[in-house]
Amino acid sequence: MTLLSDIISASANLHSNHLPSDEYDRRIRDLVEYFRRLQTTKALDSFANDESCLNPLLGATLVKGAMLRLDPSCAVFTSSHLLLVRLCLQAKAYSCALPVLNKQICHFPISQGRPSSDPSVLCADHSSGVSFMTEASGVSAKLSYRDYLQYFLYGGMVYMALKEWRNALHFLGIVISTPGASSVSLIMVEAYKKWVLVGLLENGRLCPPPSITTPHVVKVYQSLARPYIILAHAFERGDLKRLNAEVDAAKGVWCADNNLGLVSQVVGAFFSQTVIKLGKTFAALTMADLSKQVFPSPVCAEVTGSAVSSLIMSSALNATLVETKDHAEASMLRFSSIHSLPQLSRELDLQSQLKQEMKLMGTLVINLGETNNNLGLSDEYVDSVHKGQVWSGSSEVNPIVGGEAGLEMDEDLMGDMS
């Protein structure tokens, strides 16, 4: 019935007499576009209601296609965001979520009772998704605080699977710093545990939560994620034996939290992080000295050399290797080297980063403008402006009243004269 009424209301726009041909064409095109959007909306609605009927990979591909077709910017957070990320995790098709995950979310669907929330305008030419992706449009199911947290936690997990630790930290940071009305949710605690491990993998240290996280929430995290904090301290001290002992001692915890894979990666990253830290103290080290510094038991210099070479070649370590004619032990690892990368290459990298940041800023500026516009049209803002006018009106009326009083005085004066 809803679909039928949608079609009738949309086609009603066409039945105007004596339309010029180009206007008629435009309306036909609008109508087709409207049906495409409508079809996508209804399909997303059906998927959201019955996930079980979908093969996860099939579902993820269809939902991603529908979302990008409906709103290429994906800037409005909808229940489809969560559905897509969950399906991608189930299907283990991580990169399928990236076209949506890599886009900035700047809005929630706007609430009902606003002129732009009328579903009949779905066929109009929209400059952005905010204007038609409203609560009333049916594009998204009702969203809760939990959906928002889950989306960023799952998004972080997708990035972890792809070893994009920096992006994973960003997503997890959003979850753990979300202000809560009451206590800390279980999703946030889970995100904090992953935050500790991903912080070790990316930065080699226990990262403090984002500065906007309230201190009492941080205390709750630290008490609930005690084994993770102890593990992080062992990692930071560079004590491999203690790190292994902590990993073994809390094996049950890692398994119960489904973090065993991340913990094993943390142990694997111990070598690289220790070598990176040595670079802050030494300018250069021979392979024999490096082996002594890093490994508690004697290790062949060739093994160390091969591991260091892999680190440098994968760009995990900014250093260079200087081999000698005969002995592997005498090969040198140079941390600060003018040879490592030519200036031009660094500048190209920097330029590429700047370009990305600029694109991101451009998106944010556009969305800030839209948010500003929406806030300006919101009931709350109109009410407050109205109240403000009444208030300022009353304060400005006083002089007028004063003027009138003055007139009255004049009248009185006149009266006296009379």
Add this chain to the structure above:
Amino acid sequence: MELPPLTMEQLSQLVTSNAPPSQLFEALSRYELQACLISTGGNSSNTGSGDSTLLSLFYSSFFLVHLLTDQVSEARALTKRIPEALLQHDPSLQNCLTLLRAVWQTQHGQVYQVLRGLPWPDILQPLVRRYESFFQDKTLIAVSRSYEAIRLATAATHLGLDEQLAKQEDANIISNFTKCGWTWDPESKLLHPKPIVVSPAEPQSSNGIRKAMEILGTRAG
């Protein structure tokens, strides 16, 4: 545009084409759903070994194209999406797993061994050769940036060249490096690499910083 059905002919045409890796990846990604549906129907009695061969070739090609587009993590994820029974029993997919292990552990010598020594189906040969060339180029760039001085034998191992000839200081092996601008010191018997700079594919905008500042200025106002 409607996608033609996934058949051996279609797959063979794609794999042997000289299309850029990103285009190949895009095309094969679109076929993954069909492969997924074929494998789901694989439990029924009306599917035979033809489907297994098609699926094996599809997943092996898709895996190699992942590596060719430098998506190692995603290639690993693909191996988790391949039907378990097929993965365990298909020799071509087993080769893919061995290759993945070698790439994941950055065992360069092992990578060349797998690519050159293991039996790959004829239809996959063009992709295998393309990946070998890609891997060699990528490693050459990495070695040039990672070493200030390197023994000829070490360089040969990284690039899949003959180690025995390298130990004998073969002129052909040395020329492979010197033609890239590296220098060979016969006294120290060491190569001195010249870092290779790869220019980005897109032309860089010269006024990028100015544009960024303009945006910031607009918001600051």
